[in-house]
Amino acid sequence: MELQTQIDELKTSSKRQKFVIIALACLVVFFAVKPHGVITCDGWRVVDKDGNLRISATTYADGEASVQWFDKDGKVRIDAATNADGEAGVIWFDKDGKVRIDAGTNADGQAGVIWRDKDGKQRIGAATNANGSASVQWLDKDEKLRIGAATNANGSASVQWLDKDEKQRITASTNADGQAGVIWRDKDEKMRIVAATDANGTVVLPTSDKK
Numbered sequence: 001m002e003l004q005t006q007i008d009e010l011k012t013s014s015k016r017q018k019f020v021i022i023a024l025a026c027l028v029v030f031f032a033v034k035p036h037g038v039i040t041c042d043g044w045r046v047v048d049k050d051g052n053l054r055i056s057a058t059t060y061a062d063g064e065a066s067v068q069w070f071d072k073d074g075k076v077r078i079d080a081a082t083n084a085d086g087e088a089g090v091i092w093f094d095k096d097g098k099v100r101i102d103a104g105t106n107a108d109g110q111a112g113v114i115w116r117d118k119d120g121k122q123r124i125g126a127a128t129n130a131n132g133s134a135s136v137q138w139l140d141k142d143e144k145l146r147i148g149a150a151t152n153a154n155g156s157a158s159v160q161w162l163d164k165d166e167k168q169r170i171t172a173s174t175n176a177d178g179q180a181g182v183i184w185r186d187k188d189e190k191m192r193i194v195a196a197t198d199a200n201g202t203v204v205l206p207t208s209d210k211k
Helices: 002-033
Strands: 043-047 053-059 065-070 076-082 088-093 099-105 111-116 122-128 134-139 145-151 157-162 168-174 180-185 191-197
Touching: none
Parallel strands: none
Antiparallel strands: 043 053, 053 065, 065 076, 076 088, 088 099, 099 111, 111 122, 122 134, 134 145, 145 157, 157 168, 168 180, 180 191
């Protein structure tokens, strides 16, 4: 009789353990799928397994907010920020800390991107303006303008090629009325060849001898 009582108590205890295990499993599932909510703070830092800072997010009293990404050596590689005046930008740095790409927007609607070489010199610049115009510029290793392409809000568009002294040598353009033309200049920027078509279909190709 005593043995039977012990068996019954073991069965009861086993049932209780099963119930507890099922209940705990349900709690785990519940908290696993339940949304974690929102964390509110004025800044946070993320470190790697060695305790080195890798990401930093900060807000400032003047309204500025920024996020910075660091490489394994602690150097800033990306810096993204917004200012109280409406400007926002992202800067990419190389491993030597030199700015390589700079992208930004202004409160007036202007936006631009600048690419720099390994020496930090500007080589390409692209921008859009609030009035609808847009442009791209290519510069040589001495940061002299060599090619400029632009579109205007009135529908015209043009491309200019410049020599190493930044003198205009070739200009190609189209206008909103359908006119299109190309101008060639010599090293003294004197016009030598003009080729154009008008909206009415007229084609002109005047030339000029050097004087």
